Amino acid sequence: MKTKMTEMFGIEHPIMQGGMHYVGFAELAAAVSNAGGLGTITGLTQKSAADLANEIARCKDMTDKPFAVNLTFLPIVNTPDYPGYIKAIIEGGVKVVETAGRSPEQYMPLLKDAGIKVIHKCTSVRHALKAQKIGCDAVSVDGFECGGHPGEDDIPNMILLPRAAQELEIPFVASGGMANGMSLVAALAMGAEGVNMGTRFIATQEAPVHQNVKDAIVAASELDTRLVMRPLRNTERVMNNAAVERLLEKEKQLGDKLQFTDIIDEVAGVYPKIMENGTMDAGAWSCGMVAGLIHNIPSCAELVNSIMSEAEDIIHQRLSKLG
Numbered sequence: 001m002k003t004k005m006t007e008m009f010g011i012e013h014p015i016m017q018g019g020m021h022y023v024g025f026a027e028l029a030a031a032v033s034n035a036g037g038l039g040t041i042t043g044l045t046q047k048s049a050a051d052l053a054n055e056i057a058r059c060k061d062m063t064d065k066p067f068a069v070n071l072t073f074l075p076i077v078n079t080p081d082y083p084g085y086i087k088a089i090i091e092g093g094v095k096v097v098e099t100a101g102r103s104p105e106q107y108m109p110l111l112k113d114a115g116i117k118v119i120h121k122c123t124s125v126r127h128a129l130k131a132q133k134i135g136c137d138a139v140s141v142d143g144f145e146c147g148g149h150p151g152e153d154d155i156p157n158m159i160l161l162p163r164a165a166q167e168l169e170i171p172f173v174a175s176g177g178m179a180n181g182m183s184l185v186a187a188l189a190m191g192a193e194g195v196n197m198g199t200r201f202i203a204t205q206e207a208p209v210h211q212n213v214k215d216a217i218v219a220a221s222e223l224d225t226r227l228v229m230r231p232l233r234n235t236e237r238v239m240n241n242a243a244v245e246r247l248l249e250k251e252k253q254l255g256d257k258l259q260f261t262d263i264i265d266e267v268a269g270v271y272p273k274i275m276e277n278g279t280m281d282a283g284a285w286s287c288g289m290v291a292g293l294i295h296n297i298p299s300c301a302e303l304v305n306s307i308m309s310e311a312e313d314i315i316h317q318r319l320s321k322l323g
């Protein structure tokens with residue numbers, strides 16, 4: 001299937017794997033890219049620019065297909081060495097950067113001068129328009145159902161995607177709640193050029209996370225995520241667990257007085273414990289409502305191929321027969 005997304009990134013199928021903290025290592029990025037999609041290494045999971053350079057080199061050993069690096073600009077106390085990370089990306093020959101969190105405006109000249117395609121992840125039409133204005137090549141539109149940070153507007157993709165289609169001139173991909181061929185066809189119908197998936201790619205053979213994480217996603221239903229940190233205007237959709245229930249109780253009790261330090265035990269430094277050690281109650285970890293649609297742990301190639309064949313069947317069999 002050819003779309004503006006496959007053309008822009010030089011990939012076979014319009015399916016991207018979004019950056020994911022402690023999940024987006026070279027193994028997953030390479031597996032997704034080898035399956036014909038666009039895999040993504042998560043920049044900030046690498047502790048230094050040198051580590052990122054090494055991770056990019058590892059990925060290139062595993063695939064000769066294009067892959068992306070995610071750079072997340074979030075409110076972090078000690079600002080990471082973004083110029084150093086960007087240097088590693090440019091020197092590593094990476095051709096696509098997925099930016100997220102804050103506007104990448106400051107870094108656009110560096111990225112564009114190096115011929116890198118920038119896809120910015122946004123949770124609102126106004127942020128997508130800003131991304132377009134500052135020269136991003138594409139945006140990834142992340143609906144309220146997404147795993148991770150859905151923003152504060154709470155607009156689900158059934159509204160957000162057609163709104164993006166009404167306003168944007170640059171291509172966009174649909175992110176949040178995407179899992180199968182139905183999602184892809186729906187996304188295309190709403191004006192997107194493809195899909196970006198997070199949670200669905202964690203439950204794959206190649207995702208380098210503890211088996212407990214994959215099993216937790218398969219076991220979860222669409223009712224099992226919660227929104228945390230809304231009082232801090234840093235809302236995150238996470239899988240419910242004992243730590244999340246504790247966190248939500250603190251939010252209830254402290255109301256507007258809640259500060260980050262009150263919930264630090266439940267959110268800071270928890271990813272390695274969960275993703276590497278499989279200690280599932282160690283804290284809050286991002287997970288999308290789409291967990292309710294995930295019932296197996298295929299290889300990335302099986303997943304991508306099944307999405308594509310289901311999508312083609314829907315388009316050529318079911319939809320074309322509607323007359």
Ligand SMILES: Cc1cc2nc3c(=O)[nH]c(=O)nc-3n(C[C@H](O)[C@H](O)[C@H](O)COP(=O)(O)O)c2cc1C
Pocket residue numbers: 017018019020021023042070071072099100101121142145146147148149175176177178196197198199200285286287288289290
């Ligand atoms: C465990 C996990 C970690 C994530 N970490 C990041 C991150 O570090 N940076 C980022 O831009 N997005 C991050 N995301 C968001 C994903 O890239 C993607 O936008 C989102 O998962 C899409 O929603 P879905 O889970 O419904 O597919 C994360 C998502 C998950 C599930």
